[in-house]
Amino acid sequence: MERRGSFDYIMLETSGLADPGNLAPLFWVDDGLGSSIYLDGIVTLVDAKNISLSLDEKPVEIEGHEDGHGGPHLTIAHLQISHADVIVINKCDSVSPQELANVTERIHSINGLAKIHQTQYSQVPKLESFLLDLHAYDGIDNLDIASQGHSHLDPTISTITLPLPPLTPAALTSLQTWLRSLLWERTLPPSSPVTDTSNPRTLTSPRLDIHRLKGRAFTTTGAQIMVQGVREVFEIVDMEEGGGEMQQRGDNIGKLVLIGRGINGEELERSLRGALEISRG
Numbered sequence: 001m002e003r004r005g006s007f008d009y010i011m012l013e014t015s016g017l018a019d020p021g022n023l024a025p026l027f028w029v030d031d032g033l034g035s036s037i038y039l040d041g042i043v044t045l046v047d048a049k050n051i052s053l054s055l056d057e058k059p060v061e062i063e064g065h066e067d068g069h070g071g072p073h074l075t076i077a078h079l080q081i082s083h084a085d086v087i088v089i090n091k092c093d094s095v096s097p098q099e100l101a102n103v104t105e106r107i108h109s110i111n112g113l114a115k116i117h118q119t120q121y122s123q124v125p126k127l128e129s130f131l132l133d134l135h136a137y138d139g140i141d142n143l144d145i146a147s148q149g150h151s152h153l154d155p156t157i158s159t160i161t162l163p164l165p166p167l168t169p170a171a172l173t174s175l176q177t178w179l180r181s182l183l184w185e186r187t188l189p190p191s192s193p194v195t196d197t198s199n200p201r202t203l204t205s206p207r208l209d210i211h212r213l214k215g216r217a218f219t220t221t222g223a224q225i226m227v228q229g230v231r232e233v234f235e236i237v238d239m240e241e242g243g244g245e246m247q248q249r250g251d252n253i254g255k256l257v258l259i260g261r262g263i264n265g266e267e268l269e270r271s272l273r274g275a276l277e278i279s280r281g
């Protein structure tokens with residue numbers, strides 16, 4: 001890293017035991033800091049034959065992911081899948097088509113956002129946009145994934161989708177506050193502070209933990225915003241491409257997709273709706 005001049009691309013290969021969620025925030029730096037390095041994306045390579053075993057391994061203590069009060073257990077494989085932007089399922093020739101379908105479905109149920117490539121000898125048609133130049137943190141393409149919530153395929157981590165209505169400036173601030181509570185305090189704000197006394201739910205039972213989030217929404221002034229997050233770090237930025245055209249087609253409902261542990265789609269949707277409604281006064 002001491003070499004002068006610029007790099008075309010830096011690829012970091014971590015050990016098989018690394019938690020990508022500890023590394024990603026280090027490289028995902030603020031534009032304002034003027035760094036020429038940006039985080040392009042996280043690629044996770046899994047072995048079609050062994051991944052189910054890895055996901056079913058006996059839990060080991062993972063720093064920062066203490067199990068708290070029970071709940072489905074978490075393995076390093078879960079973390080490496082939940083933080084990935086691209087997942088390569090390799091050695092597809094070593095399993096039957098049915099096994100491959102099962103493994104792919106389980107991986108997709110954990111991380112509904114990642115692009116999944118099934119390969120033999122890790123061969124992809126080309127590097128660009130398959131493994132490099134992913135722009136996973138500075139753009140959003142497809143958020144059209146079915147909201148899954150708790151999955152019978154893998155109860156540990158799930159992907160959920162929440163609708164985001166057009167946001168007033170006050171609602172945008174409320175969204176920020178809601179995300180801070182969720183990511184920093186691991187607390188789900190009550191859907192209504194007056195009537196809902198069951199909340200706030202905190203990390204104790206079961207542990208609430210967001211690994212990755214992405215979203216797109218419109219403002220009531222017709223602009224389009226993007227939400228990106230990994231673990232405790234998140235940002236909401238204006239997207240260059242305006243939202244006017246989509247709104248004219250009546251397509252003005254945004255989406256927030258969250259990948260994490262101990263998340264329940266209905267509960268989060270209620271809480272978020274409550275937060276945005278409060279801001280309407």
Ligand SMILES: Nc1nc2c(ncn2[C@@H]2O[C@H](COP(=O)(O)OP(=O)(O)OP(=O)(O)O)[C@@H](O)[C@H]2O)c(=O)[nH]1
Pocket residue numbers: 016090091092093094119120121122
């Ligand atoms: N059948 C089959 N064998 C493969 C495939 N990809 C790699 N191998 C073979 O698997 C063996 C081990 O390779 P890898 O699993 O890639 O090993 P590695 O990733 O360097 O090992 P670690 O970094 O220690 O995980 C080698 O003999 C490869 O030729 C594949 O898609 N199908």
